[in-house]
Amino acid sequence: MLVLEDVHTHYGKIEALHGVSVEVKKGEIVSLIGANGAGKTTLLMTVCGNPQASSGRVILEGRDITREPTAQIMRSGIAIVPEGRRIFSGLTVEENLHMGGFFNTKGEIRKSQEHVYELFPRLKERENQRAGTMSGGEQQMLAIGRALMSKPNMIILDEPSLGLAPLVIKQIFEIIGHLREEGITVFLVEQNAHQALNLADRGYVLETGKIRLQDTGKNLLANPDVQNAYLGG
Amino acid sequence: MAAQNIKHALFCAVITLIISYPILGFNLEAQGINVTIVGANATTIMGVFLAALVVFVFQLFRDSIMGKLGNLSSLSSGTHKEPMAENKRVKIESWVLTGIVVLALFWPFFMSRGAVDLATLVLIYIMLALGLNVVVGLAGLLDLGYVAFYAVGAYTFALLSQYLGVSFWFALPIGALLAATFGLVLGFPVLRLRGDYLAIVTLGFGEIIRILLNNWTSLTGGPNGIGGIPDPTLFGMEFGRRVKGEGNTSFHETFNIAYSGEHKVIFLYLIALVLAVITALVIRRFMRMPVGRAWEALREDEIAARSLGLSRTAVKLSAFTIGAFFAGFAGTVFASKQGFISPESFVFLESAIILAIVVLGGMGSQIGVVLAAIAVTILPELAREFSEYRMLIFGAAMVLMMVWRPQGLMPMRRIHIELKKQE
Ligand SMILES: Nc1ncnc2c1ncn2[C@@H]1O[C@H](COP(=O)(O)OP(=O)(O)O)[C@@H](O)[C@H]1O
Ligand SMILES: [Mg+2]
Numbered sequence: 302m303l304v305l306e307d308v309h310t311h312y313g314k315i316e317a318l319h320g321v322s323v324e325v326k327k328g329e330i331v332s333l334i335g336a337n338g339a340g341k342t343t344l345l346m347t348v349c350g351n352p353q354a355s356s357g358r359v360i361l362e363g364r365d366i367t368r369e370p371t372a373q374i375m376r377s378g379i380a381i382v383p384e385g386r387r388i389f390s391g392l393t394v395e396e397n398l399h400m401g402g403f404f405n406t407k408g409e410i411r412k413s414q415e416h417v418y419e420l421f422p423r424l425k426e427r428e429n430q431r432a433g434t435m436s437g438g439e440q441q442m443l444a445i446g447r448a449l450m451s452k453p454n455m456i457i458l459d460e461p462s463l464g465l466a467p468l469v470i471k472q473i474f475e476i477i478g479h480l481r482e483e484g485i486t487v488f489l490v491e492q493n494a495h496q497a498l499n500l501a502d503r504g505y506v507l508e509t510g511k512i513r514l515q516d517t518g519k520n521l522l523a524n525p526d527v528q529n530a531y532l533g534g
Numbered sequence: 535m536a537a538q539n540i541k542h543a544l545f546c547a548v549i550t551l552i553i554s555y556p557i558l559g560f561n562l563e564a565q566g567i568n569v570t571i572v573g574a575n576a577t578t579i580m581g582v583f584l585a586a587l588v589v590f591v592f593q594l595f596r597d598s599i600m601g602k603l604g605n606l607s608s609l610s611s612g613t614h615k616e617p618m619a620e621n622k623r624v625k626i627e628s629w630v631l632t633g634i635v636v637l638a639l640f641w642p643f644f645m646s647r648g649a650v651d652l653a654t655l656v657l658i659y660i661m662l663a664l665g666l667n668v669v670v671g672l673a674g675l676l677d678l679g680y681v682a683f684y685a686v687g688a689y690t691f692a693l694l695s696q697y698l699g700v701s702f703w704f705a706l707p708i709g710a711l712l713a714a715t716f717g718l719v720l721g722f723p724v725l726r727l728r729g730d731y732l733a734i735v736t737l738g739f740g741e742i743i744r745i746l747l748n749n750w751t752s753l754t755g756g757p758n759g760i761g762g763i764p765d766p767t768l769f770g771m772e773f774g775r776r777v778k779g780e781g782n783t784s785f786h787e788t789f790n791i792a793y794s795g796e797h798k799v800i801f802l803y804l805i806a807l808v809l810a811v812i813t814a815l816v817i818r819r820f821m822r823m824p825v826g827r828a829w830e831a832l833r834e835d836e837i838a839a840r841s842l843g844l845s846r847t848a849v850k851l852s853a854f855t856i857g858a859f860f861a862g863f864a865g866t867v868f869a870s871k872q873g874f875i876s877p878e879s880f881v882f883l884e885s886a887i888i889l890a891i892v893v894l895g896g897m898g899s900q901i902g903v904v905l906a907a908i909a910v911t912i913l914p915e916l917a918r919e920f921s922e923y924r925m926l927i928f929g930a931a932m933v934l935m936m937v938w939r940p941q942g943l944m945p946m947r948r949i950h951i952e953l954k955k956q957e
Contacts, residue, residue: 349841375843387838389831400831403824403842451842 302327302455302486303348303379308357310340310347317343319510320357325455330477330487332497332518334531335507341490342384344507345459349381350374362454376404380453384460386444390433394424397432397443401450410450417446420476438469445476455486462493474500494531498522506531543593547586554582600937627901631814634904638807642800650796650803652915654871657806658864659907661813663891664900665860668817670889671897672826673853674833676733678885679720679740683713683858685880687865689747692760692875702766706866713862714855716743721854725847728836740885748877759876763869765798766805773798806867813860814900820856829853894935896942905943 303325310318317340325331335341347354348361350371359367366374375381380401389397398417402410418425421442427435432443441461448456458477462470474496480487491497498504501518506527514521521527559579561572573579592599642650662684669677690709694700700708724735747754754760765773771785785797820826828849831839840846869875891910895902913931917924 351837351840370845371840372843372845372848375841381841383837383841387835387841389834389838391834392830396827400827400839400842403828403844447842 302362303488304358304360305344305348306358306360308344308347308354308359310343310352311355312343312352316355317510318347318354321507321510321512323505323512325486325488327486328481328484329502330481330489330500332489332491332501332504333507334491334494334497334504334521334527336531337492338509339507340510341507342459343510345381345457345488345490348374348379348457376451378452378454379457380448380451380455381457382441382444382448382459382461385463386437386440388432388440388443388447390431392432393429394432394435394443395428397447398424398450401447403451405451409452413450413452417449420449420479421446438465438472441465441469441473442476445473449480449485453485455488456480457488457490459490460492461489462491462496470496492531494527495522498527539594539596543590543596546593547590550586550589551582554585555579558582630901631904635807635811639804642803647796647799650799651871652911654799654803654806654867656908656911657803657810658868658871659888659891659911660810660904661806661860661864661867662888663895663903663907664810664813664817665857665864666888667857667892667895667898667900667903668820668829668860669853669857670892671899672821672833673829673850675850675853676729677736677854677857678733678882678889679736679738679743680857680861680888681880681882681885682720682740682743683717683861684865684868684884685743685747685877686713686716686858687862688869688875688879689754689760689865690862691866691869692763693753695764696760696762702764702866702870706863709866710859710862713865714859717854717856717858717861718851720858721851725850737882737885740880740882744877744880747880755876757876757878759874759878761874763873763875765873766802766870768801773801802867802871806871809863809867813863814904817856817860818900825849825852890932894932894942899942902943909943 303323305321305323307320307322308318309316309320321340321344323331323333323344333341333344343352346352348359348366350366350369350373354367357367358365361374361377361379364377366377389400392400395414398414399410402413405413423439424442424446427439432440435443445456445458445461461473461477465473470493477487477489478500489497489501498518498521504516504518504521505512506514506521514524514527516524522532559574559582561574562569563572638653642653645653662680665683666677666680669675669680687709690712691700691702691705694705694708695702720736720739724732727735748756750756767773767782768785771788772782773785785801828839828844829852831842831844832846832849836846839849868879872879887910891903891906894910895904895906914924914928917927920927
């Protein structure tokens, strides 16, 4: 579904990704773990075309999107929950969701909205509340809900557990597991390696802009190197 | 705490002295061909010291004074309350606006000519501020060169009438469209800029237009400006004593009433009123449409907006273009009202005033903009008797206003969330 082939990405003169190859197959949950500054966000943003890869190819459902503008990529059945949530804090919960379905018809929006409220009953309760006044966990739910509004085939999540309480993190991961059952392909980026790998079919380990390891989620969890570096020994 | 306050207050008082003593304490007097410096009289110097004292006392008790002001703001309509439900608010706002418009329709027939003239100016500012509100209030793009589009509208009409004899009604859409085109063209280079950088570039653009108008003497008459801009006509009827345009008739002869200079002033006022209402309605419509929501989304979080598939280019350019369009509208009316325009009418101060209206009104809110436009235009007129201290009073009013209601007179429902201060 999504393939990155030997992708290099630069910020000005500095190379942040040194030839990364990743594949996410249809229906999978793939987790990418790595330390702070490894280039995880950069990798995701390269998929979105902001910044664009300086060499290599990004292929989405057989289509080369390496040079496509961000707006066009993001209308191709792919949605992202960006790092730090980035909800529209001045808008209400409902308005946030409607922004997520910006390019859909009114009928479609209503249907996806109901669906999101089923997944996150909390959001329904807060429908008319301004998003910025909600707790971190609720905001993260909103960010995921907003991404789901465009009815994507694939969803990309950038550190959804960042700064959340353990109980909320558990909830979020349950929802992510649920998304797969609905047939949505999930590409998950996390520093929270344990839960991310537990959930994943396959995983990648990114270190300073390079893929160090790739294997099934189970195997990576059992890998002593991974345990030492990312699971606290 | 107190010691720190005294130190700070002393410092402020000294600064006041340092600034005001050289400015007010010495006078330059011409004696023959020589200019000599003469110390000011005792009262002025007393005044300077008194001012320093006032500053000292104010700074000393600043906390309690500002605290009182703060309480005032929470008293004055629920600043900290959740804003009322969206549809209820819209309904009330619509009723209030309709009431204002009806009042405004009949009002000029009972007023003096000068008052109606001033009201026309207010309406022009309302159009400008509503347009700038799209750019700054809704899309969050700080545009300091907005006056350029106003100038484009005004000069389009002036030049078209001078060289081609085009009438007001033809020039109105042309001026607006040309201004919109300029907005589009300016939009491209500043797409990537944000905040301060955007402000500086737009400021530069405003100045370029003004300087161009000032120096392109062969076309625009340079600093001498362009005069003889015709008044609008009503279905071919002119409002002057004598008919100037070919094939036109005159208003007072057609209706067989005595000629009165007021007819023209009232007619212009009504045109401005209708155009201002159209501006408000069209922009309201835009705000409800997806493009309006896209403006807000881009203002709130550009990365998030783009991640949802919104095109930054399209959203920003649409805001710039639509804002500029209405500035062009206002410019055409202004040229017609004045009958004479020169680059002097389009200096940076104009941009600043329009921006002040938007900020004072509460970014994004239309009623607020209307109220602020009235206040900002009328206040300096009322303060005219204070002559040179006019702008000073204006400035002081603005500062007080921002302390009292930093979110503007009538903020759009989205106000900042404040955490309760811990006591
Ligand atoms: N906008 C940017 N400009 C320049 N360098 C950046 C930018 N964003 C990230 N980087 C650099 O790229 C590297 C990878 O960052 P990032 O992708 O954010 O890592 P992660 O998401 O894994 O924490 C870091 O060295 C970071 O300093
Ligand atoms: Mg990151």
